[in-house]
Amino acid sequence: MERIIAKYYIETPYELEKAAAVLAGEQSSGTFVAVPGETEELKQRFAARVEKITPMESVSEPAIPGATAKPGAMYHRANIEVSWSIENFGYNLPVMVSTLQGNLYEITQFTGLKLMDIELPSSYADNFIGPRFGIAGSKKSAGVEGRPMIGTIIKPSIGLSPAETAALVKTLAEAGIDFVKDDELQSAAANSKFEDRVDAIMRVINDHAHKTGKKVMYAFNLSDEVDNMLRRYEYLVKAGATCAMVSINSVGLSGTKKICDQGELVIHGHRNGWGMLNRHPLLGIEFPAYQKIWRLAGVDQLHVNGIANKFWESDDSVVRSIEACLKPLFNQQNPIPVVSSGQWGGQAFETWRRTQTTDLLYMAGGGIMAHPDGPTGGVIALQQAWEGAVKGLSLAQTAQQYPEFGHSVEKFGNK
Missing domain, CATH: 3.20.20.110 (Ribulose bisphosphate carboxylase, large subunit, C-terminal domain)
Incomplete structure (x- = not known):
């Protein structure tokens, strides 16, 4: 099944891998706690995947407030790529945007997050005409x-x-x-x-x-x-x-x-x-x-x-x-x-x-x-x-x- 890839620039006081995993879970099948219905079969088909993490610099002060961190924590920045199966939203643009952005700006693990680019699967060409003129x-x-x-x-x-x-x-x-x-x-x-x-x-x-x-x-x-x-x-x-x-x-x-x-x-x-x-x-x-x-x-x-x-x-x-x-x-x-x-x-x-x-x-x-x-x-x-x-x-x-x-x-x- 085709996947859509979103590229983010993030900042977090947590381990990059853990913070990225929280993002992927929050914006697909997961929530703040394990629930009975989230089976391995369901996750295999519908869960978002962290595809790539590229660490960048660390800073001593957060870009924006929001994360709970211990005193003296460092805030780590990275470029990350996360993918979703288009089965999650099909060709519904509002739900696609809700998935790629949505609640992720409110996740406490992040003191900075920006959607930088999107890679769209080829089937989108068949479902969206784009600019007519x-x-x-x-x-x-x-x-x-x-x-x-x-x-x-x-x-x-x-x-x-x-x-x-x-x-x-x-x-x-x-x-x-x-x-x-x-x-x-x-x-x-x-x-x-x-x-x-x-x-x-x-x-x-x-x-x-x-x-x-x-x-x-x-x-x-x-x-x-x-x-x-x-x-x-x-x-x-x-x-x-x-x-x-x-x-x-x-x-x-x-x-x-x-x-x-x-x-x-x-x-x-x-x-x-x-x-x-x-x-x-x-x-x-x-x-x-x-x-x-x-x-x-x-x-x-x-x-x-x-x-x-x-x-x-x-x-x-x-x-x-x-x-x-x-x-x-x-x-x-x-x-x-x-x-x-x-x-x-x-x-x-x-x-x-x-x-x-x-x-x-x-x-x-x-x-x-x-x-x-x-x-x-x-x-x-x-x-x-x-x-x-x-x-x-x-x-x-x-x-x-x-x-x-x-x-x-x-x-x-x-x-």
């Missing part, structure tokens, strides 16, 4: 070839009326933007009913497409209860929209998969709340494991933060996240990495140097909206930055050659 479909829909998709977020995040939002989208479309999205804080505010905003924005987008042949992709935030999301999804399809946004951590796995399964719109997966899952180095989940779960659910676009971002995440982590999205999973489409968080054209050079890919959705909010030449100059400046970076020009050379990008450097260069 991914990189290729997103770019094709927006009419983009040979460069990143350039996108922005409606700012102010909340408060604009449908007419005001549509006017801004019109300006951005005429400037050559590829992608625009609702902020995650905006879905159906008091002065911006979801349907009214869709009507106003799609009139602009459809009119622009009729005139120019380019249909800007707009990600409408339909995050809500499942029934409301399905009604909004249908409204978007009838309006001619091409993309819907879901706040995946808020909506949850089953709700997000239900939306992805409809199969008619590109799904933009916003990971707001990521910090509570990842920020501590010895608690939560790392992006290589996280993105596989959401790829199985069918998300087409997935946020990865950005180089020199405004948040806490390191450049190394951002690069690993981009690489994880671009790494093939079975024969499925790859989700397009969404680079965002305090971006402007200046970060394009380091992003290109470190990733050597243009298979990105490169998002700038203030970097476009606050450009000295207005949003039009902001869009043009981002296009110029990526053109210069891919050509091998330095930031200074690009600023000298392209006026709009030069103005970006003057405005944002010291931030």
Whole structure:
């Protein structure tokens, strides 16, 4: 029977072998005490197995509190691999996640535990379609070839009326933007009913497409209860929209998969709340494991933060996240990495140097909206930055050659 392997980074004051065995037991057939029904035959078939333990350093202070240890105990760190038969949960994603994460963060034997990656058996390829559009479909829909998709977020995040939002989208479309999205804080505010905003924005987008042949992709935030999301999804399809946004951590796995399964719109997966899952180095989940779960659910676009971002995440982590999205999973489409968080054209050079890919959705909010030449100059400046970076020009050379990008450097260069 096929098995799924989860890779963890752990810290414990106990012997590594004993702590790993507790994890395997707690997350499969065992509990804190032997029970009559847990026969050898049952354990052989359903118990998790500790496959590998790689000891690392030991420290004198725990990463997080929780374990009962004698005074002066050392806290041992290790990478461990644990496997489960897929008979335990089949192709049920919520139960799979409950198995691979679930109660293990609460086990007192651990003062640190992080799910680093997952190895999925080949039969998952037959049971999960994965992203229906991914990189290729997103770019094709927006009419983009040979460069990143350039996108922005409606700012102010909340408060604009449908007419005001549509006017801004019109300006951005005429400037050559590829992608625009609702902020995650905006879905159906008091002065911006979801349907009214869709009507106003799609009139602009459809009119622009009729005139120019380019249909800007707009990600409408339909995050809500499942029934409301399905009604909004249908409204978007009838309006001619091409993309819907879901706040995946808020909506949850089953709700997000239900939306992805409809199969008619590109799904933009916003990971707001990521910090509570990842920020501590010895608690939560790392992006290589996280993105596989959401790829199985069918998300087409997935946020990865950005180089020199405004948040806490390191450049190394951002690069690993981009690489994880671009790494093939079975024969499925790859989700397009969404680079965002305090971006402007200046970060394009380091992003290109470190990733050597243009298979990105490169998002700038203030970097476009606050450009000295207005949003039009902001869009043009981002296009110029990526053109210069891919050509091998330095930031200074690009600023000298392209006026709009030069103005970006003057405005944002010291931030």
